[in-house]
Amino acid sequence: MDYFFTEEQQMMREVAREIAEKRIRPVAAEYDESGEFPWPIVEAIAEADLFRVFIPEEYEGMDLGTPVTNMCIVTEELSKACGGIALAFAATGLGTMPLLVAASDEQKKRWLPRIAAGTLAAFALTEANAGSDAGSVQTRAVLDGDHWVINGTKQWITNGGEAEIYTVFCVTDPSKGARGVSTIVVEKGTPGFSFGKKEDKLGIRASATRELVFQDCRVPKENLLGRPGTGFINAMKTFDLSRPGVAAQAVGIAQGALDLAVKYSRERHQFGQPISGFQGLRWMLADMATKVEAARALVYAVARWIDSGQAKRTTTYSAMSKCFAADVAMEVTTNAVQIFGGYGYMKEYPIEKYMRDAKITQIYEGTNQIQRDEIGRGLIAAAAAGE
């Protein structure tokens, strides 16, 4: 289906698609197995200018006023070939969003051109005791002269250890709860900032997930984004912008699995005919394709609405796109494995990886239970406000 992307957006899609097919697909299984970080591909993505698509032109980006839609287009295309490798790109987008929503012009000039050129970023909110309850982070930042002194540990940080620029959520005023959280940029190499072990994961194995450890880590006062105490709001605004990106990753994973399942159904013969000749199987494919298309339609509708600047109750719709697309991805990839039958269960075939990669989209950037909670609250709030 044609989503009437602009000419530039179509170019972004073509550029991303070529990287996905020529560079990512041939090595996706290898990186999944080794868990190594796909630097050669990240460099190709950078050289192709794709890190520019969510950054404004005045900071050497090429967002052309539609960062969220662009982000979704590129993420979807890359994810068709590998949801894990795509995440090096998408998580940099997530790590950059707090800068877009809260940084001053001077701060943007400092960091955005570097990200546009391919320096990776990471978003650091989650802690061992602050997952869905993100407001209860404990990493502490104390002002000492011209520096913030940070202590604490962040957990499961995507691009951890590989990224150079980290947007870290720290408590600057413990008396104020969630309103005492601030966003501070910490660069790799800062004394007192180190990385914990790399996690061994079910899926998205080409993506690096690590602990960030801060021990008396001193960063300049100017690295705080916005005003002190706005960190939790920054995080929520970031999620409004970034969740369609996770949704696009889910759509890409689902589409990638569907494409393989359709192809396999025409090649695999049983009872003297290709299995695509069986109505029961065609109905499975039909439901899968319909759901993927519905998810895609929702994702791009929400992304465009956010980019228009006219969006209201963004959280509700952003959550809908992520929640729906992630559930679709899980269902579609599971059924794709089913269509491959016994072969699908074997790692020798590419399809089981899609099922493993899909699972995370129901969990991160807010579990789908949290998304449903957001959607429900939004509905009640809108009704209460007489909207």
Added chain:
Amino acid sequence: MKICVCIKQVPATTEVKFDPETNTLVREGVDSQINPFDVYALEEAVRVKERLQKEGEEATVTVLTMGPPQAEQALREAISLGADDAVLLSDRAFRGADTWATSYALAQALRKLQPDLVFCGMQAIDGDTGQVGPGIAVHLDYAQATYVAKIEALDKRKITVRRLVEQGYEVCAVRLPVVMTVVKEINEPRTPSLRGKMNAKKARIPVWKAADIEAPEEKLGLQGSPTQVVKVFSPPHREGGEKWTGEPEELADKLASLLKELEVV
């Protein structure tokens, strides 16, 4: 430094068909692509440019092709892959050119462009002659280095390259200007970039005709081509050879007399 790359638009298929009447390739209804070897030539040119620019030197890459108007598409694709600009040689007078007339026309265009380095692919996948690159060098009286697998060093006066030859490699230093043809082990070509694609869309690609490159018509196209294609055909499939069975001595005698009969020994 001025770098030029000569490319050719070829059919994007390995199943080429011939017109038995004219003995030429049927190009209608077949998708086109940049000749794959030329993509390596372009990538190497762009890498040299980027390296020079990093060292603070000026460098540009201009892509050149001779072909019908639709060959402009191949030039735009080359710009999306990092070339700065492009020139299309297109004129009825160029039609039916063999490798001699083609390399003459390209050489005349290069005279205008005054490059220091010229890159070509080692051969085109449709004609497979490998003659155009060397032909350009001869027409221009430039040095040539064919089958280049690596650039070892480059300065303002000379380039040192590693050539792939039958026995292995040969390293040679060549003075500039030089025409090089490259083999595919020289690099791994990049995919198009977003800025490249945008530049490609905006680029104005000049079309040069025979008069623009000061080439007399008798040296161009079919007229200027000494090659006469008598016949084009697909080689017959190899059939299974003869199989002999018997005692070793008997078979050895039989083989010896056959070799004599064939005047091999």
